[in-house]
Amino acid sequence: GAGVSQSPRYKVAKRGQDVALRCDPISGHVSLFWYQQALGQGPEFLTYFQNEAQLDKSGLPSDRFFAERPEGSVSTLKIQRTQQEDSAVYLCASSLGFAAGSSYEQYFGPGTRLTVT
Amino acid sequence: GNSVTQMEGPVTLSEEAFLTINCTYTATGYPSLFWYVQYPGEGLQLLLKATKADDKGSNKGFEATYRKETTSFHLEKGSVQVSDSAVYFCALSDLVLTGGGNKLTFGTGTQLKVEL
Numbered sequence: 001g002a003g004v005s006q007s008p009r010y011k012v013a014k015r016g017q018d019v020a021l022r023c024d025p026i027s028g029h030v031s032l033f034w035y036q037q038a039l040g041q042g043p044e045f046l047t048y049f050q051n052e053a054q055l056d057k058s059g060l061p062s063d064r065f066f067a068e069r070p071e072g073s074v075s076t077l078k079i080q081r082t083q084q085e086d087s088a089v090y091l092c093a094s095s096l097g098f099a100a101g102s103s104y105e106q107y108f109g110p111g112t113r114l115t116v117t
Numbered sequence: 118g119n120s121v122t123q124m125e126g127p128v129t130l131s132e133e134a135f136l137t138i139n140c141t142y143t144a145t146g147y148p149s150l151f152w153y154v155q156y157p158g159e160g161l162q163l164l165l166k167a168t169k170a171d172d173k174g175s176n177k178g179f180e181a182t183y184r185k186e187t188t189s190f191h192l193e194k195g196s197v198q199v200s201d202s203a204v205y206f207c208a209l210s211d212l213v214l215t216g217g218g219n220k221l222t223f224g225t226g227t228q229l230k231v232e233l
Binding site: 004031033035040041042043044045048056059091093095104105106107108109110111 | 153159161162163208219220221225
C-alpha cells in the first residue's frame with residue numbers, strides 16, 4: 001500500500017519568504033508527527049497530532065512555525081519569514097494510533113529538504 | 118529530559134566483519150527503544166525495537182537487547198554485507214511522559230560503510 005508521502009521533496013526559499021510543506025499520512029493513521037533533521041544530526045521532534053487535534057507542539061522552535069491537520073488526514077507545516085537556520089530536512093511520520101502501554105510503529109516519509117538562501 | 122547517545126561514525130568495516138554500534142539512553146519513565154536505518158536516498162525505516170527490559174529486538178540479522186541496568190541498547194550483527202551500508206539511528210519513546218503520543222527522541226546517527 002501507499003506509504004507516507006511529502007511534497008515538495010526539495011524547496012529553496014529566499015530568506016524572509018513563507019513556505020508550506022505537505023504531508024500525506026498512511027490512510028487510517030490517527031497519529032501524525034513532524035520532525036526536523038539538521039545536516040549530520042538525528043531528527044528532532046517538532047509537533048504531534050492525534051486526528052485533527054494538535055496535542056503537543058513543544059518542539060516548534062519559534063512562533064514562525066505553524067502546523068495544522070484540519071480534517072485529521074493531510075497535514076501542513078508552515079514556516080513564516082524563513083531564516084537560514086531553518087535549512088534542514090523536515091520529516092513527517094504517521095502511526096496507527098496511541099494507547100497506554102503500547103508502542104505503535106512510526107512510518108516516515110521521504111522528507112522535504114528546505115534550503116534557505 | 119530524555120536523551121540518546123550513540124557512537125560517532127563513520128564506522129568502516131570489511132564485508133563479513135562483526136558490527137557493534139553502541140547506544141545509551143537517559144529517560145525518566147519506561148521507554149521503548151528502537152533502531153532506525155536510513156539507506157542512501159531513502160527515508161527512515163524501523164529496523165528493530167524492544168519495549169521492555171531484557172527484550173531482544175531482531176531483524177535482518179541485526180539484534181539489540183534492552184539493558185535497563187546499563188541503560189543501553191547496542192546494535193549488533195554477526196556478519197555485515199555491503200548492502201548494510203547506511204546511517205543507523207538509535208531512538209527512544211517514553212510512553213509515560215508523552216501522554217498524547219509516543220514521540221521519538223533520536224541519537225545523532227552512526228554512518229556505517231561496508232567494503233568488499
